[in-house]
Amino acid sequence: MKEMKNDMELTFDAISSNEGLARVAVAAFVSRLNPTIEELADIKTAVSEAVTNAIIHGYGNIQGYCKHGEALETIDKESPGKVRMKCQLEHGVLKVMVEDQGRGIENVEKAMEPLFTTRPDLERSGMGFAFMEAFMDDLQVESAPGVGTIVRMQKKMTSGPWIPSEE
Amino acid sequence: MDQFQVIDHCLMVKLPQEIDHYQAGYLSQEADSFLLRPDVCHVVFDFEDTEFMDSSGIGIIMGRYKKVAPLGGKVYAINVGKQVGRILELSGMSKLVEVL
Ligand SMILES: Nc1ncnc2c1ncn2[C@@H]1O[C@H](COP(=O)(O)OP(=O)(O)OP(=O)(O)O)[C@@H](O)[C@H]1O
Numbered sequence: 001m002k003e004m005k006n007d008m009e010l011t012f013d014a015i016s017s018n019e020g021l022a023r024v025a026v027a028a029f030v031s032r033l034n035p036t037i038e039e040l041a042d043i044k045t046a047v048s049e050a051v052t053n054a055i056i057h058g059y060g061n062i063q064g065y066c067k068h069g070e071a072l073e074t075i076d077k078e079s080p081g082k083v084r085m086k087c088q089l090e091h092g093v094l095k096v097m098v099e100d101q102g103r104g105i106e107n108v109e110k111a112m113e114p115l116f117t118t119r120p121d122l123e124r125s126g127m128g129f130a131f132m133e134a135f136m137d138d139l140q141v142e143s144a145p146g147v148g149t150i151v152r153m154q155k156k157m158t159s160g161p162w163i164p165s166e167e
Numbered sequence: 168m169d170q171f172q173v174i175d176h177c178l179m180v181k182l183p184q185e186i187d188h189y190q191a192g193y194l195s196q197e198a199d200s201f202l203l204r205p206d207v208c209h210v211v212f213d214f215e216d217t218e219f220m221d222s223s224g225i226g227i228i229m230g231r232y233k234k235v236a237p238l239g240g241k242v243y244a245i246n247v248g249k250q251v252g253r254i255l256e257l258s259g260m261s262k263l264v265e266v267l
Pocket residue numbers: 049053054055057058059100102103104105111112116117118119123124125126127128129130149222223226
């Protein structure tokens with residue numbers, strides 16, 4: 001009998017409306033482990049933070065939903081970047097990687113401090129990394145200015161039973 | 168019910184199912200247009216329909232708080248579910264905003 005292993009990769013345009021897509025995708029990906037509602041909320045929140053950061057900070061695509069449902073982001077998209085999300089399940093551990101090829105972070109340590117934000121003009125609160133840290137078991141951030149950013153997160157799924165695939 | 172309603176000096180904001188960056192700009196702008204009215208002093212965020220909120224929601228609440236608090240206004244969060252509650256707690260918002 002082999003343990004269940006599963007991989008998923010999703011690449012999408014760096015536009016704000018895809019935040020919801022990323023959350024739904026990761027939720028569906030872990031669903032066969034029967035996660036608790038709380039685990040699911042934790043994972044969705046952490047993914048939402050990482051993906052939003054890639055879109056608005058990495059690529060500077062800040063446009064969102066507008067009045068009466070018109071979404072202007074496709075018109076006002078400043079940078080045609082892509083966000084890549086990779087998810088992996090193995091031994092009951094979820095690994096998520098969110099990658100952008102945007103402007104990168106100069107000082108990662110500083111950026112990860114709670115309440116630190118470079119975009120107070122967008123009413124960002126500087127809590128994104130703090131939430132990723134709080135809701136996942138492990139968080140690693142790799143970044144280089146002008147190259148991009150990779151966020152790696154891990155969470156041990158306590159819920160179960162996760163089903164080993166038979167062989 | 169309208170998403171934005173003024174009842175008794177309070178701006179009532181009925182929040183959507185999911186609050187992320189995609190939704191945030193619109194909600195903040197629309198709320199601010201109501202806050203210009205002289206009869207609006209307080210803001211009540213109603214989370215009844217909300218199943219998900221990320222840090223974008225903190226920005227919405229904090230931004231409105233900064234507008235009404237100097238004038239003695241209060242901000243309330245009502246019908247707060249578990250996920251939203253944890254976000255408010257972790258971010259320290261529950262110290263500024265009355266969570267009912
Ligand atoms: N993918 C990224 N590319 C470039 N810069 C980033 C990226 N992710 C984060 N940053 C930088 O790190 C800072 C802190 O990120 P964090 O998510 O903690 O807060 P925020 O996005 O500013 O606010 P919040 O997430 O609370 O709305 C950002 O303001 C930004 O300068």
